[in-house]
Amino acid sequence: MFIYNSGRIKTTIAMIEIGKFNYLRIVQKTDVGVLLTDGDTEVMMPYNHAPNVAIPGDNINVFTFMNKEGKLLATNQTPYATVGEFAFLEVVDVSDDGAYLDLGIDKDLYAPKRDQKRPMQKGESYVVYVYLDESNGRMLASSRVANYVEEKNFEFEELDEVSLLISEETDLGFNAIINNQYIGLLYHNEVFDNVQPGDVRKGWIKKIRVEGKIDLTLQPTGYGHILDTKDVLLQELKKNNGLINLGDKSSPLEIYERFKISKNAFRKSVGGLYKERLVTVSDYEIRLVAED
Known part of the structure:
Protein backbone atom coordinates (compact mmCIF):
# COMPACT_ATOMS: atom_id res chain seq x y z
CA MET A 1 0.00 0.00 0.00
CA PHE A 2 1.41 3.38 -0.98
CA ILE A 3 1.34 6.31 1.44
CA TYR A 4 0.68 9.58 -0.36
CA ASN A 5 1.77 12.84 1.26
CA SER A 6 -0.59 15.55 0.07
CA GLY A 7 1.49 18.31 1.66
CA ARG A 8 -1.04 18.78 4.47
CA ILE A 9 -1.61 15.29 5.89
CA LYS A 10 -0.56 11.78 5.07
CA THR A 11 -3.29 9.91 3.25
CA THR A 12 -3.38 6.17 2.74
CA ILE A 13 -4.57 5.54 -0.81
CA ALA A 14 -6.49 2.34 -0.19
CA MET A 15 -9.28 2.58 -2.76
CA ILE A 16 -7.82 4.78 -5.48
CA GLU A 17 -5.70 2.71 -7.85
CA ILE A 18 -2.81 4.79 -9.16
CA GLY A 19 -2.12 4.25 -12.85
CA LYS A 20 -5.63 2.95 -13.49
CA PHE A 21 -9.16 4.24 -14.06
CA ASN A 22 -11.26 5.12 -11.01
CA TYR A 23 -14.86 6.24 -10.54
CA LEU A 24 -14.67 9.44 -8.46
CA ARG A 25 -17.26 11.98 -7.37
CA ILE A 26 -16.91 15.63 -8.40
CA VAL A 27 -16.71 17.74 -5.24
CA GLN A 28 -16.30 21.25 -6.60
CA LYS A 29 -14.62 23.46 -9.16
CA THR A 30 -11.61 25.49 -8.00
CA ASP A 31 -9.33 28.09 -9.55
CA VAL A 32 -6.95 25.43 -10.87
CA GLY A 33 -9.22 22.50 -11.64
CA VAL A 34 -11.93 20.09 -10.59
CA LEU A 35 -11.68 18.49 -7.14
CA LEU A 36 -12.63 14.80 -7.01
CA THR A 37 -12.94 12.26 -4.21
CA ASP A 38 -13.49 8.57 -3.57
CA GLY A 39 -15.01 9.44 -0.19
CA ASP A 40 -11.67 9.39 1.63
CA THR A 41 -9.03 10.92 -0.65
CA GLU A 42 -9.26 14.12 -2.67
CA VAL A 43 -7.71 14.27 -6.14
CA MET A 44 -7.24 17.33 -8.36
CA MET A 45 -8.09 17.19 -12.07
CA PRO A 46 -6.56 20.25 -13.81
CA TYR A 47 -8.91 22.00 -16.25
CA ASN A 48 -6.79 20.98 -19.26
CA HIS A 49 -7.41 17.36 -18.22
CA ALA A 50 -11.11 17.80 -17.42
CA PRO A 51 -14.26 17.34 -19.55
CA ASN A 52 -16.09 20.42 -20.77
CA VAL A 53 -18.99 19.73 -18.41
CA ALA A 54 -18.18 18.91 -14.78
CA ILE A 55 -21.11 19.06 -12.38
CA PRO A 56 -20.50 18.72 -8.61
CA GLY A 57 -22.11 15.54 -7.30
CA ASP A 58 -21.66 13.60 -10.55
CA ASN A 59 -19.48 10.51 -10.73
CA ILE A 60 -16.81 10.41 -13.42
CA ASN A 61 -14.42 7.71 -14.67
CA VAL A 62 -10.89 9.16 -14.70
CA PHE A 63 -7.31 7.97 -14.98
CA THR A 64 -5.18 8.77 -11.93
CA PHE A 65 -1.40 9.16 -11.86
CA MET A 66 1.40 10.65 -9.78
CA ASN A 67 3.30 13.58 -11.32
CA LYS A 68 7.04 14.14 -10.87
CA GLU A 69 6.40 16.37 -7.85
CA GLY A 70 4.66 13.48 -6.12
CA LYS A 71 1.16 14.92 -6.44
CA LEU A 72 -1.77 12.67 -7.28
CA LEU A 73 -3.71 13.94 -10.30
CA ALA A 74 -6.62 12.80 -12.46
CA THR A 75 -7.25 13.16 -16.17
CA ASN A 76 -10.15 12.65 -18.54
CA GLN A 77 -7.67 11.62 -21.24
CA THR A 78 -7.29 7.96 -22.17
CA PRO A 79 -3.77 6.47 -21.97
CA TYR A 80 -2.53 3.79 -24.35
CA ALA A 81 -1.96 1.49 -21.35
CA THR A 82 -2.56 1.34 -17.62
CA VAL A 83 -0.57 -0.29 -14.81
CA GLY A 84 -0.45 -4.05 -15.31
CA GLU A 85 -0.73 -3.90 -19.11
CA PHE A 86 1.66 -4.46 -22.02
CA ALA A 87 1.74 -1.89 -24.84
CA PHE A 88 3.71 -0.82 -27.91
CA LEU A 89 4.89 2.71 -27.18
CA GLU A 90 7.10 5.24 -28.97
CA VAL A 91 10.14 6.86 -27.36
CA VAL A 92 9.78 10.64 -27.49
CA ASP A 93 12.95 11.56 -25.59
CA VAL A 94 16.00 9.98 -23.97
CA SER A 95 18.29 11.00 -21.12
CA ASP A 96 21.42 9.61 -19.48
CA ASP A 97 19.28 7.67 -17.03
CA GLY A 98 16.38 6.47 -19.15
CA ALA A 99 13.82 7.12 -21.86
CA TYR A 100 10.40 8.79 -22.05
CA LEU A 101 7.58 7.07 -23.91
CA ASP A 102 4.38 8.51 -25.33
CA LEU A 103 1.52 7.29 -23.13
CA GLY A 104 -1.19 9.09 -25.10
CA ILE A 105 -1.87 11.68 -22.40
CA ASP A 106 -0.17 14.88 -21.26
CA LYS A 107 2.32 12.83 -19.29
CA ASP A 108 5.13 10.70 -20.68
CA LEU A 109 5.99 7.29 -19.25
CA TYR A 110 9.53 6.83 -17.92
CA ALA A 111 11.61 3.71 -18.67
CA PRO A 112 14.75 3.63 -16.49
CA LYS A 113 17.91 2.25 -18.08
CA ARG A 114 17.78 -0.76 -15.76
CA ASP A 115 14.41 -1.65 -17.29
CA GLN A 116 15.58 -1.49 -20.91
CA LYS A 117 16.37 -4.84 -22.50
CA ARG A 118 18.28 -2.91 -25.15
CA PRO A 119 19.12 0.83 -25.11
CA MET A 120 16.03 2.67 -26.32
CA GLN A 121 16.31 5.12 -29.19
CA LYS A 122 14.24 8.25 -29.78
CA GLY A 123 11.62 7.71 -32.47
CA GLU A 124 11.63 3.92 -32.07
CA SER A 125 8.77 1.95 -30.50
CA TYR A 126 9.00 -0.92 -28.03
CA VAL A 127 6.67 -3.38 -26.35
CA VAL A 128 6.82 -2.57 -22.63
CA TYR A 129 5.12 -3.54 -19.41
CA VAL A 130 3.66 -0.72 -17.30
CA TYR A 131 4.17 -1.10 -13.57
CA LEU A 132 4.00 0.98 -10.40
CA ASP A 133 7.07 1.95 -8.40
CA GLU A 134 5.88 1.09 -4.90
CA SER A 135 8.42 3.47 -3.33
CA ASN A 136 6.90 6.63 -4.79
CA GLY A 137 3.74 5.67 -6.66
CA ARG A 138 5.08 6.66 -10.09
CA MET A 139 4.30 4.68 -13.22
CA LEU A 140 7.31 3.13 -14.96
CA ALA A 141 7.87 1.06 -18.10
CA SER A 142 10.06 -1.98 -18.72
CA SER A 143 10.97 -3.62 -22.02
CA ARG A 144 12.13 -6.70 -20.09
CA VAL A 145 8.67 -8.13 -20.65
CA ALA A 146 9.63 -11.72 -19.81
CA ASN A 147 10.02 -10.61 -16.18
CA TYR A 148 6.33 -9.73 -15.97
CA VAL A 149 4.52 -12.70 -17.51
CA GLU A 150 2.91 -15.65 -15.76
CA GLU A 151 4.68 -18.97 -16.29
CA LYS A 152 2.02 -21.35 -14.94
CA ASN A 153 -1.69 -21.58 -14.12
CA PHE A 154 -2.58 -20.97 -17.77
CA GLU A 155 -6.14 -19.82 -18.32
CA PHE A 156 -6.45 -21.58 -21.67
CA GLU A 157 -5.99 -24.97 -23.29
CA GLU A 158 -4.51 -26.18 -26.56
CA LEU A 159 -6.55 -25.06 -29.61
CA ASP A 160 -8.06 -22.09 -27.70
CA GLU A 161 -8.31 -18.73 -29.46
CA VAL A 162 -6.27 -15.96 -27.80
CA SER A 163 -5.22 -12.34 -28.30
CA LEU A 164 -1.56 -11.77 -29.20
CA LEU A 165 0.69 -8.72 -28.96
CA ILE A 166 3.83 -9.40 -31.00
CA SER A 167 6.72 -8.33 -28.75
CA GLU A 168 9.97 -9.11 -30.59
CA GLU A 169 11.60 -11.21 -33.30
CA THR A 170 14.04 -13.94 -32.28
CA ASP A 171 16.13 -16.52 -34.12
CA LEU A 172 13.25 -19.01 -33.83
CA GLY A 173 10.36 -16.71 -34.66
CA PHE A 174 8.29 -14.07 -32.88
CA ASN A 175 7.62 -13.83 -29.16
CA ALA A 176 4.08 -12.71 -28.38
CA ILE A 177 2.25 -11.64 -25.24
CA ILE A 178 -0.84 -13.82 -24.79
CA ASN A 179 -3.99 -12.23 -23.33
CA ASN A 180 -1.85 -9.56 -21.62
CA GLN A 181 -0.59 -12.22 -19.20
CA TYR A 182 1.58 -14.96 -20.70
CA ILE A 183 4.24 -15.29 -23.41
CA GLY A 184 4.52 -17.72 -26.32
CA LEU A 185 6.32 -18.25 -29.61
CA LEU A 186 5.28 -18.12 -33.27
CA TYR A 187 7.83 -20.13 -35.27
CA HIS A 188 9.23 -18.57 -38.45
CA ASN A 189 8.23 -21.54 -40.62
CA GLU A 190 4.58 -21.09 -39.60
CA VAL A 191 4.35 -17.33 -40.20
CA PHE A 192 3.27 -16.56 -43.76
CA ASP A 193 2.10 -13.01 -43.19
CA ASN A 194 3.98 -9.76 -42.56
CA VAL A 195 4.35 -9.78 -38.77
CA GLN A 196 6.01 -6.93 -36.86
CA PRO A 197 6.56 -6.12 -33.17
CA GLY A 198 3.59 -4.14 -31.89
CA ASP A 199 1.05 -5.99 -34.06
CA VAL A 200 -2.08 -7.16 -32.27
CA ARG A 201 -3.28 -10.44 -33.76
CA LYS A 202 -5.81 -13.14 -33.17
CA GLY A 203 -4.01 -16.42 -32.55
CA TRP A 204 -4.43 -19.96 -31.26
CA ILE A 205 -2.63 -22.10 -28.68
CA LYS A 206 -0.92 -24.81 -30.72
CA LYS A 207 0.91 -26.65 -27.94
CA ILE A 208 1.64 -26.26 -24.22
CA ARG A 209 4.95 -27.99 -23.54
CA VAL A 210 5.81 -29.93 -20.38
CA GLU A 211 8.30 -27.24 -19.31
CA GLY A 212 5.61 -24.55 -19.64
CA LYS A 213 6.66 -23.12 -23.02
CA ILE A 214 3.78 -22.21 -25.33
CA ASP A 215 3.74 -22.67 -29.11
CA LEU A 216 1.39 -20.40 -31.02
CA THR A 217 -0.16 -20.25 -34.46
CA LEU A 218 -1.99 -17.58 -36.44
CA GLN A 219 -4.25 -20.18 -38.06
CA PRO A 220 -7.09 -21.93 -36.24
CA THR A 221 -6.54 -25.61 -35.65
CA GLY A 222 -8.65 -28.59 -34.71
Whole structure:
Protein backbone atom coordinates (compact mmCIF):
# COMPACT_ATOMS: atom_id res chain seq x y z
CA MET A 1 0.00 0.00 0.00
CA PHE A 2 1.41 3.38 -0.98
CA ILE A 3 1.34 6.31 1.44
CA TYR A 4 0.68 9.58 -0.36
CA ASN A 5 1.77 12.84 1.26
CA SER A 6 -0.59 15.55 0.07
CA GLY A 7 1.49 18.31 1.66
CA ARG A 8 -1.04 18.78 4.47
CA ILE A 9 -1.61 15.29 5.89
CA LYS A 10 -0.56 11.78 5.07
CA THR A 11 -3.29 9.91 3.25
CA THR A 12 -3.38 6.17 2.74
CA ILE A 13 -4.57 5.54 -0.81
CA ALA A 14 -6.49 2.34 -0.19
CA MET A 15 -9.28 2.58 -2.76
CA ILE A 16 -7.82 4.78 -5.48
CA GLU A 17 -5.70 2.71 -7.85
CA ILE A 18 -2.81 4.79 -9.16
CA GLY A 19 -2.12 4.25 -12.85
CA LYS A 20 -5.63 2.95 -13.49
CA PHE A 21 -9.16 4.24 -14.06
CA ASN A 22 -11.26 5.12 -11.01
CA TYR A 23 -14.86 6.24 -10.54
CA LEU A 24 -14.67 9.44 -8.46
CA ARG A 25 -17.26 11.98 -7.37
CA ILE A 26 -16.91 15.63 -8.40
CA VAL A 27 -16.71 17.74 -5.24
CA GLN A 28 -16.30 21.25 -6.60
CA LYS A 29 -14.62 23.46 -9.16
CA THR A 30 -11.61 25.49 -8.00
CA ASP A 31 -9.33 28.09 -9.55
CA VAL A 32 -6.95 25.43 -10.87
CA GLY A 33 -9.22 22.50 -11.64
CA VAL A 34 -11.93 20.09 -10.59
CA LEU A 35 -11.68 18.49 -7.14
CA LEU A 36 -12.63 14.80 -7.01
CA THR A 37 -12.94 12.26 -4.21
CA ASP A 38 -13.49 8.57 -3.57
CA GLY A 39 -15.01 9.44 -0.19
CA ASP A 40 -11.67 9.39 1.63
CA THR A 41 -9.03 10.92 -0.65
CA GLU A 42 -9.26 14.12 -2.67
CA VAL A 43 -7.71 14.27 -6.14
CA MET A 44 -7.24 17.33 -8.36
CA MET A 45 -8.09 17.19 -12.07
CA PRO A 46 -6.56 20.25 -13.81
CA TYR A 47 -8.91 22.00 -16.25
CA ASN A 48 -6.79 20.98 -19.26
CA HIS A 49 -7.41 17.36 -18.22
CA ALA A 50 -11.11 17.80 -17.42
CA PRO A 51 -14.26 17.34 -19.55
CA ASN A 52 -16.09 20.42 -20.77
CA VAL A 53 -18.99 19.73 -18.41
CA ALA A 54 -18.18 18.91 -14.78
CA ILE A 55 -21.11 19.06 -12.38
CA PRO A 56 -20.50 18.72 -8.61
CA GLY A 57 -22.11 15.54 -7.30
CA ASP A 58 -21.66 13.60 -10.55
CA ASN A 59 -19.48 10.51 -10.73
CA ILE A 60 -16.81 10.41 -13.42
CA ASN A 61 -14.42 7.71 -14.67
CA VAL A 62 -10.89 9.16 -14.70
CA PHE A 63 -7.31 7.97 -14.98
CA THR A 64 -5.18 8.77 -11.93
CA PHE A 65 -1.40 9.16 -11.86
CA MET A 66 1.40 10.65 -9.78
CA ASN A 67 3.30 13.58 -11.32
CA LYS A 68 7.04 14.14 -10.87
CA GLU A 69 6.40 16.37 -7.85
CA GLY A 70 4.66 13.48 -6.12
CA LYS A 71 1.16 14.92 -6.44
CA LEU A 72 -1.77 12.67 -7.28
CA LEU A 73 -3.71 13.94 -10.30
CA ALA A 74 -6.62 12.80 -12.46
CA THR A 75 -7.25 13.16 -16.17
CA ASN A 76 -10.15 12.65 -18.54
CA GLN A 77 -7.67 11.62 -21.24
CA THR A 78 -7.29 7.96 -22.17
CA PRO A 79 -3.77 6.47 -21.97
CA TYR A 80 -2.53 3.79 -24.35
CA ALA A 81 -1.96 1.49 -21.35
CA THR A 82 -2.56 1.34 -17.62
CA VAL A 83 -0.57 -0.29 -14.81
CA GLY A 84 -0.45 -4.05 -15.31
CA GLU A 85 -0.73 -3.90 -19.11
CA PHE A 86 1.66 -4.46 -22.02
CA ALA A 87 1.74 -1.89 -24.84
CA PHE A 88 3.71 -0.82 -27.91
CA LEU A 89 4.89 2.71 -27.18
CA GLU A 90 7.10 5.24 -28.97
CA VAL A 91 10.14 6.86 -27.36
CA VAL A 92 9.78 10.64 -27.49
CA ASP A 93 12.95 11.56 -25.59
CA VAL A 94 16.00 9.98 -23.97
CA SER A 95 18.29 11.00 -21.12
CA ASP A 96 21.42 9.61 -19.48
CA ASP A 97 19.28 7.67 -17.03
CA GLY A 98 16.38 6.47 -19.15
CA ALA A 99 13.82 7.12 -21.86
CA TYR A 100 10.40 8.79 -22.05
CA LEU A 101 7.58 7.07 -23.91
CA ASP A 102 4.38 8.51 -25.33
CA LEU A 103 1.52 7.29 -23.13
CA GLY A 104 -1.19 9.09 -25.10
CA ILE A 105 -1.87 11.68 -22.40
CA ASP A 106 -0.17 14.88 -21.26
CA LYS A 107 2.32 12.83 -19.29
CA ASP A 108 5.13 10.70 -20.68
CA LEU A 109 5.99 7.29 -19.25
CA TYR A 110 9.53 6.83 -17.92
CA ALA A 111 11.61 3.71 -18.67
CA PRO A 112 14.75 3.63 -16.49
CA LYS A 113 17.91 2.25 -18.08
CA ARG A 114 17.78 -0.76 -15.76
CA ASP A 115 14.41 -1.65 -17.29
CA GLN A 116 15.58 -1.49 -20.91
CA LYS A 117 16.37 -4.84 -22.50
CA ARG A 118 18.28 -2.91 -25.15
CA PRO A 119 19.12 0.83 -25.11
CA MET A 120 16.03 2.67 -26.32
CA GLN A 121 16.31 5.12 -29.19
CA LYS A 122 14.24 8.25 -29.78
CA GLY A 123 11.62 7.71 -32.47
CA GLU A 124 11.63 3.92 -32.07
CA SER A 125 8.77 1.95 -30.50
CA TYR A 126 9.00 -0.92 -28.03
CA VAL A 127 6.67 -3.38 -26.35
CA VAL A 128 6.82 -2.57 -22.63
CA TYR A 129 5.12 -3.54 -19.41
CA VAL A 130 3.66 -0.72 -17.30
CA TYR A 131 4.17 -1.10 -13.57
CA LEU A 132 4.00 0.98 -10.40
CA ASP A 133 7.07 1.95 -8.40
CA GLU A 134 5.88 1.09 -4.90
CA SER A 135 8.42 3.47 -3.33
CA ASN A 136 6.90 6.63 -4.79
CA GLY A 137 3.74 5.67 -6.66
CA ARG A 138 5.08 6.66 -10.09
CA MET A 139 4.30 4.68 -13.22
CA LEU A 140 7.31 3.13 -14.96
CA ALA A 141 7.87 1.06 -18.10
CA SER A 142 10.06 -1.98 -18.72
CA SER A 143 10.97 -3.62 -22.02
CA ARG A 144 12.13 -6.70 -20.09
CA VAL A 145 8.67 -8.13 -20.65
CA ALA A 146 9.63 -11.72 -19.81
CA ASN A 147 10.02 -10.61 -16.18
CA TYR A 148 6.33 -9.73 -15.97
CA VAL A 149 4.52 -12.70 -17.51
CA GLU A 150 2.91 -15.65 -15.76
CA GLU A 151 4.68 -18.97 -16.29
CA LYS A 152 2.02 -21.35 -14.94
CA ASN A 153 -1.69 -21.58 -14.12
CA PHE A 154 -2.58 -20.97 -17.77
CA GLU A 155 -6.14 -19.82 -18.32
CA PHE A 156 -6.45 -21.58 -21.67
CA GLU A 157 -5.99 -24.97 -23.29
CA GLU A 158 -4.51 -26.18 -26.56
CA LEU A 159 -6.55 -25.06 -29.61
CA ASP A 160 -8.06 -22.09 -27.70
CA GLU A 161 -8.31 -18.73 -29.46
CA VAL A 162 -6.27 -15.96 -27.80
CA SER A 163 -5.22 -12.34 -28.30
CA LEU A 164 -1.56 -11.77 -29.20
CA LEU A 165 0.69 -8.72 -28.96
CA ILE A 166 3.83 -9.40 -31.00
CA SER A 167 6.72 -8.33 -28.75
CA GLU A 168 9.97 -9.11 -30.59
CA GLU A 169 11.60 -11.21 -33.30
CA THR A 170 14.04 -13.94 -32.28
CA ASP A 171 16.13 -16.52 -34.12
CA LEU A 172 13.25 -19.01 -33.83
CA GLY A 173 10.36 -16.71 -34.66
CA PHE A 174 8.29 -14.07 -32.88
CA ASN A 175 7.62 -13.83 -29.16
CA ALA A 176 4.08 -12.71 -28.38
CA ILE A 177 2.25 -11.64 -25.24
CA ILE A 178 -0.84 -13.82 -24.79
CA ASN A 179 -3.99 -12.23 -23.33
CA ASN A 180 -1.85 -9.56 -21.62
CA GLN A 181 -0.59 -12.22 -19.20
CA TYR A 182 1.58 -14.96 -20.70
CA ILE A 183 4.24 -15.29 -23.41
CA GLY A 184 4.52 -17.72 -26.32
CA LEU A 185 6.32 -18.25 -29.61
CA LEU A 186 5.28 -18.12 -33.27
CA TYR A 187 7.83 -20.13 -35.27
CA HIS A 188 9.23 -18.57 -38.45
CA ASN A 189 8.23 -21.54 -40.62
CA GLU A 190 4.58 -21.09 -39.60
CA VAL A 191 4.35 -17.33 -40.20
CA PHE A 192 3.27 -16.56 -43.76
CA ASP A 193 2.10 -13.01 -43.19
CA ASN A 194 3.98 -9.76 -42.56
CA VAL A 195 4.35 -9.78 -38.77
CA GLN A 196 6.01 -6.93 -36.86
CA PRO A 197 6.56 -6.12 -33.17
CA GLY A 198 3.59 -4.14 -31.89
CA ASP A 199 1.05 -5.99 -34.06
CA VAL A 200 -2.08 -7.16 -32.27
CA ARG A 201 -3.28 -10.44 -33.76
CA LYS A 202 -5.81 -13.14 -33.17
CA GLY A 203 -4.01 -16.42 -32.55
CA TRP A 204 -4.43 -19.96 -31.26
CA ILE A 205 -2.63 -22.10 -28.68
CA LYS A 206 -0.92 -24.81 -30.72
CA LYS A 207 0.91 -26.65 -27.94
CA ILE A 208 1.64 -26.26 -24.22
CA ARG A 209 4.95 -27.99 -23.54
CA VAL A 210 5.81 -29.93 -20.38
CA GLU A 211 8.30 -27.24 -19.31
CA GLY A 212 5.61 -24.55 -19.64
CA LYS A 213 6.66 -23.12 -23.02
CA ILE A 214 3.78 -22.21 -25.33
CA ASP A 215 3.74 -22.67 -29.11
CA LEU A 216 1.39 -20.40 -31.02
CA THR A 217 -0.16 -20.25 -34.46
CA LEU A 218 -1.99 -17.58 -36.44
CA GLN A 219 -4.25 -20.18 -38.06
CA PRO A 220 -7.09 -21.93 -36.24
CA THR A 221 -6.54 -25.61 -35.65
CA GLY A 222 -8.65 -28.59 -34.71
CA TYR A 223 -11.30 -30.74 -36.36
CA GLY A 224 -13.89 -27.97 -36.48
CA HIS A 225 -11.55 -25.78 -38.49
CA ILE A 226 -10.82 -28.63 -40.91
CA LEU A 227 -14.54 -29.00 -41.55
CA ASP A 228 -14.83 -25.26 -42.25
CA THR A 229 -11.84 -25.33 -44.61
CA LYS A 230 -13.25 -28.32 -46.50
CA ASP A 231 -16.41 -26.33 -47.18
CA VAL A 232 -14.35 -23.36 -48.37
CA LEU A 233 -12.34 -25.55 -50.74
CA LEU A 234 -15.48 -27.15 -52.15
CA GLN A 235 -17.05 -23.75 -52.81
CA GLU A 236 -13.84 -22.56 -54.46
CA LEU A 237 -13.71 -25.65 -56.69
CA LYS A 238 -17.30 -25.13 -57.80
CA LYS A 239 -16.62 -21.45 -58.59
CA ASN A 240 -13.52 -22.32 -60.67
CA ASN A 241 -14.88 -25.07 -62.94
CA GLY A 242 -13.77 -27.83 -60.57
CA LEU A 243 -10.08 -26.87 -60.45
CA ILE A 244 -7.71 -25.31 -57.89
CA ASN A 245 -4.12 -24.85 -59.01
CA LEU A 246 -2.63 -25.90 -55.68
CA GLY A 247 -1.47 -29.33 -54.59
CA ASP A 248 0.80 -31.30 -52.31
CA LYS A 249 3.98 -29.71 -53.69
CA SER A 250 2.69 -26.13 -53.74
CA SER A 251 4.59 -23.78 -51.45
CA PRO A 252 3.21 -22.77 -48.02
CA LEU A 253 3.24 -19.14 -49.16
CA GLU A 254 1.10 -19.88 -52.24
CA ILE A 255 -1.42 -21.72 -50.07
CA TYR A 256 -1.52 -18.98 -47.45
CA GLU A 257 -1.95 -16.21 -50.03
CA ARG A 258 -4.93 -18.05 -51.54
CA PHE A 259 -6.73 -19.36 -48.43
CA LYS A 260 -5.01 -17.77 -45.39
CA ILE A 261 -4.27 -21.17 -43.86
CA SER A 262 -1.10 -23.18 -43.24
CA LYS A 263 0.02 -25.92 -45.62
CA ASN A 264 -0.63 -28.50 -42.90
CA ALA A 265 -4.25 -27.36 -42.51
CA PHE A 266 -4.61 -27.36 -46.30
CA ARG A 267 -3.33 -30.96 -46.53
CA LYS A 268 -5.71 -32.16 -43.83
CA SER A 269 -8.71 -30.55 -45.52
CA VAL A 270 -7.81 -31.87 -48.95
CA GLY A 271 -7.16 -35.29 -47.44
CA GLY A 272 -10.67 -35.25 -45.96
CA LEU A 273 -12.19 -34.41 -49.34
CA TYR A 274 -10.11 -37.12 -51.01
CA LYS A 275 -11.28 -39.76 -48.52
CA GLU A 276 -14.87 -38.79 -49.28
CA ARG A 277 -14.04 -39.26 -52.99
CA LEU A 278 -15.00 -35.68 -53.75
CA VAL A 279 -11.66 -34.66 -55.33
CA THR A 280 -8.60 -36.01 -57.07
CA VAL A 281 -5.21 -34.68 -56.05
CA SER A 282 -1.92 -34.21 -57.89
CA ASP A 283 1.30 -32.35 -57.09
CA TYR A 284 0.04 -28.92 -58.16
CA GLU A 285 -3.73 -29.15 -58.52
CA ILE A 286 -6.99 -30.40 -57.04
CA ARG A 287 -9.90 -31.45 -59.22
CA LEU A 288 -13.52 -31.91 -58.29
CA VAL A 289 -14.77 -35.43 -59.09
CA ALA A 290 -17.50 -35.26 -61.70
CA GLU A 291 -20.90 -36.35 -60.47
CA ASP A 292 -22.39 -39.44 -62.12
